[in-house]
Amino acid sequence: MKTPIDPIAGIRSGDRHTIQSIWTDLFPAVRKWVKDCGGTEDDAKDVFQDALMVIYDKSGSPGFQLTSKFSTYFLGICRNLVGNLFQKRYRRDVTLSEDLKSIAEEPIDYVAKDRKKLMDNARKQLGQDCQQVLDLFFQGISMVEIAAKLGFASEGYAKRRKHQCKERLVDLVRSQPGFEELLYN
Numbered sequence: 001m002k003t004p005i006d007p008i009a010g011i012r013s014g015d016r017h018t019i020q021s022i023w024t025d026l027f028p029a030v031r032k033w034v035k036d037c038g039g040t041e042d043d044a045k046d047v048f049q050d051a052l053m054v055i056y057d058k059s060g061s062p063g064f065q066l067t068s069k070f071s072t073y074f075l076g077i078c079r080n081l082v083g084n085l086f087q088k089r090y091r092r093d094v095t096l097s098e099d100l101k102s103i104a105e106e107p108i109d110y111v112a113k114d115r116k117k118l119m120d121n122a123r124k125q126l127g128q129d130c131q132q133v134l135d136l137f138f139q140g141i142s143m144v145e146i147a148a149k150l151g152f153a154s155e156g157y158a159k160r161r162k163h164q165c166k167e168r169l170v171d172l173v174r175s176q177p178g179f180e181e182l183l184y185n
Helices: 006-011 016-036 041-059 070-090 110-124 127-136 143-150 155-175 181-182
Strands: none
Touching: 006 016, 006 041, 006 070, 016 041, 016 070, 041 070, 110 155, 110 181, 127 143, 127 155
């Protein structure tokens, strides 16, 4: 890596040479991660810029000390940002029992309709407790809030319960007649 001796100082001072050097050395890896996740060149540029801002902010905190190579630190931040970007982009904030209102407006997708029916049938076989845990989870409610709403003893128990319920739901979906056929459509 050809980045100057103290890239963090260069970022904090807005030194163009430092930022260009970081770009030249590290942007190709960021672009590859983003494209591997289905993103665009613009997404990669956004991630790169956000990583610079994270470093700028964190390095201004009292007690900040870089304990690894700069490239390792920078790419670690980028990797987290890429994960967050696509988790937010593709996350579904709907409950399992919510109707697909757009089906009436769009051409009927029979495979999607069958998959939803399969999922709903499996969901109905879950206990009420599991249905509540999963509904709250898929609504984006934190595990702490789920524990409080459902009267669980701790966040840890709520996490374990969610994991057990998801595993049970997956098993039920896989055992449904027609699962194999829908899997390959």
